Amino acid sequence: EVLCGDALQSTVAGNLLWSTSRDTQEGIDATRLLNARSFPCFCIIVHHGSQQTVQLKLERYTDADECLAEIIYGVQHADQTLQYNRERRTMSDSRGRLLQEQNAAYLDSVRADQEKAEQRLREENERRKIEEEQQRKLQEFAVFRDRLKQTLPSEPSSTENETIQVSIRLPADDPIRRRFRRNDSAKLLFEFAWTNSNVPNQFELLWGYPRKRYQYDQIGDETIGDVMNGTTETCYLEQIDEDK
Known part of the structure; x- marks a missing residue:
């Protein structure tokens, strides 16, 4: 009757966290741990760190007001423990946030x-x-130059007609010279130069007046006679970037 009173119902009912029956194994275990001797047994248990302490245990209910007063008294005297737990929770939350930020x-x-x-x-x-x-390109070009040395047409004799004497001046070495037939491909000028080890892989030849620049890949089917008019000609060799 005391526990069912309006005063206790309005105060306790909304804050009751856990209850059990002594007819269950859970109730038997709780009875032993709380050392309960009569029933119903009303307890306020506070957590302090990893410990649990019985702050209040009521086993006799003589008066509703007296019972309520004891409950309020127990809660008030649990304030230190509750404050400790709140601080611990706040600290734990702070550590948790810090850990999250660090992570x-x-x-x-x-x-x-x-x-x-x-x-x-x-x-x-x-x-x-x-x-x-x-x-890979260097190796391929080395094979190309070796092949040129083996397949380059023979130089015409000095008595042969329709020839041009060409001198190719290198940037840092002595000029290289050779006679060519006027009907030889203009590409032969470059191929002859590549047979010399001092000539770079990529270069331009400049000749004529005004001087014009020629590159191997830009020469089509022209013959030497198409691009050189005299019987002698001087070419200037200039190295160009490998990517050109």
């Missing part, structure tokens, strides 16, 4: 390092591809 910063750092590593790997792969391509 987020760590993940951002790891992500940034990973992106940098992936970027370095891409750059290294690209650089290696470029180097491999350059090396």
Whole structure:
């Protein structure tokens, strides 16, 4: 009757967190832990750190007002423990937020390092591809130059008609000279130059007045007679970038 009174109902009913029956195993365990001797047994249990303390235990209910007063008294005297728990919870929340921030910063750092590593790997792969391509081109051109040395047509004799004496001046070496037939392909000027080890892979030849620039790939079916008029001609060789 006391526990069912209006005063206790309005105060306790909305704040009752847990209850059990002594007819259940849970109730038997609670009875033993709380050392309850009569029923119903009303307890206020406070948590202090990892410990649980019985702040109030009521086993006799003689008067509703007296019972309510004891409950209020028990709650008030649990304030220190409750305050401790609130501070611990606040501290735990702060540590949790700090840990989250640290974890987020760590993940951002790891992500940034990973992106940098992936970027370095891409750059290294690209650089290696470029180097491999350059090396492949050099090897192919070395084979091309060796083939030119073996297949270059023989030089016409000095008594042969319709020939042109060509001198090719190199940037840092003595000129190289050769006679050509006027009906030889103009590309033969470049192919002859490539048989000399001092000549770079990529170059232009300049001749005429005013001087014109010629590149191997830009010469079509022209013959030497088409691009040179006299019986002698001086060409100037200039190296160009490998990518051109």
